[in-house]
Amino acid sequence: MSAGAAPTYLAFDIGGTKVASGFVTLPASANANAGADGRPEVTARCEIPTEAARGGEDLKNRIVAFAVRQLERAEAEGVAIAGVGLAAAGVPDSETGEIVSATDILPGWRGQRIYDAFAAVTDLPVHMIGDVGAHGLGEATYGAGRGRGVVLSIGVGTGIGGAIVVDGALFTGAHGVAGHAGHVPSALGRGFLCSCGTLEGHIEPVASGTGLKDLYNARCDAEEGEPVADGSQVAARAAAGEPLAVGVIEDSARALGECIGGMGNLIDPDVIVVSGSVVKAGPLWWNALRAGFEDSALQLVRSAPLVEGELGGAAPLIGAAVAVRRHVAQGRP
Ligand SMILES: [Zn+2]
Structure with missing residues (x-):
């Protein structure tokens, strides 16, 4: 690869239901303000099912086999790959390549040594971070947070996750746990079982997509209405005007907005990027989210756009x- 050329990386997104992959060509300039030509290009996108029940060892082996197929494809298409980037579910150790924590969604994933497995099939540099962190790093560098110094990214989907990106670098904390935005206290969550095991009141079990469903069905039982299957x-x-659903969306989004305001007060972000399936819930959700944020955020923090x-x-x-x-630019293997 000549100096100044746009490098292409082989990337993987390892989730609970599928493992996605693609060739990601990043703009030659790391300056994310480069304009329209400063956007990354993702090609050769494909995926395999995670099939989590087959266990972590089996998953690791199938990911490596998937990588070999993608590298062969790159060679056949004349695409020079500069490195392999992995966005992994669970809590990966970026230094050692070991998965140090994983939920029951991926049995046996914890303890897998990913770098060792890749080293057996490629000499390319391989680097792994958490999937929620990767999402935030992508948005901070080339998405809704581009050009901003301090980016708070919040993902609201099946669960709730977050990432803090400072000057283009992911802040991971002492144990790789920083950014776990779903596990902050909220009175609305009291009595709802969180994925971390607490019943004491975290925001995730009432504000994720699953949480919207659970909050609705909990209130629905009381009023003997028809339960829902998902958020x-x-x-x-x-959207159809059902009062019970309107109340659930408003209460849930407002509580999440209050939590995001608290997170904003702690880190003082330039921008807060909110992604995931639940953000498609419409203006009712967004208005309540913004109202909760404005109630909770300090005056100067309130000026940070919530996008x-x-x-x-x-x-x-x-x-x-x-x-x-x-990782490569820092001269690491
Ligand atoms: Zn929790």
Whole structure:
């Protein structure tokens, strides 16, 4: 690769239901303000099912086999790959390549040594970060947070996650846990079981997509209405004007907005990017989110724009590529 050329990375996004991959070509200039030509390009996108029940060892082996196929494809198409970036579910150790924590969604994923497995099939530099962090890094570098110094990224989907990106670098904390935005206290969540195991009141079990469903069904039982199967049904009933659904969307989004205001007070971001399936719940959700944020955020923090993510499902792939590029630039193997 000649100096100044736009480098291409092989990226993976390892989630609970699928493993996505693509070739991510990042703009030659790391300056994200480069304009229209400063956007990454993702090609050769494909995916395999995670099939989590087959266990972590099996998953790791299938990811490596997937990588080999993608590298062969790159060679056949004349695409020079500069490195491999991985966005992984669970909590990965970026230094050692070991998955140090994972939920029951991926049995046996914890303890897998990913770098060792890749080293057996490629000499390319390989770098792994968490999938939620990768999403935030992608949005911060090339999406809705581009050009901003301090970016707080919040993902509201099946669960709730977050990432803090400072001057283009992911802030991961002492144990790689920083950014776990779903596990902040909220009175609305009291009595709802969080994915971390607490019943004491975290925001995730009442503000994620699953949480919208659970909050609705909990209130619905009391009024003997018809329960919903998922969060999008709550949004649909709210859009149709059903008072119970409207109340659930408003209470849930407001509580999440209050939590985001608290997070904003702690880190003072330039911008807050909110992504994930739940942000499609419509203006009712967004208005309540913003109202909660404004009630909770300090006056100067309130000026930080609260915006929707721009990169969609490509964000973790782009973030993984950004992470491996940074890793290589620092002269790491
Ligand atoms: Zn929790």
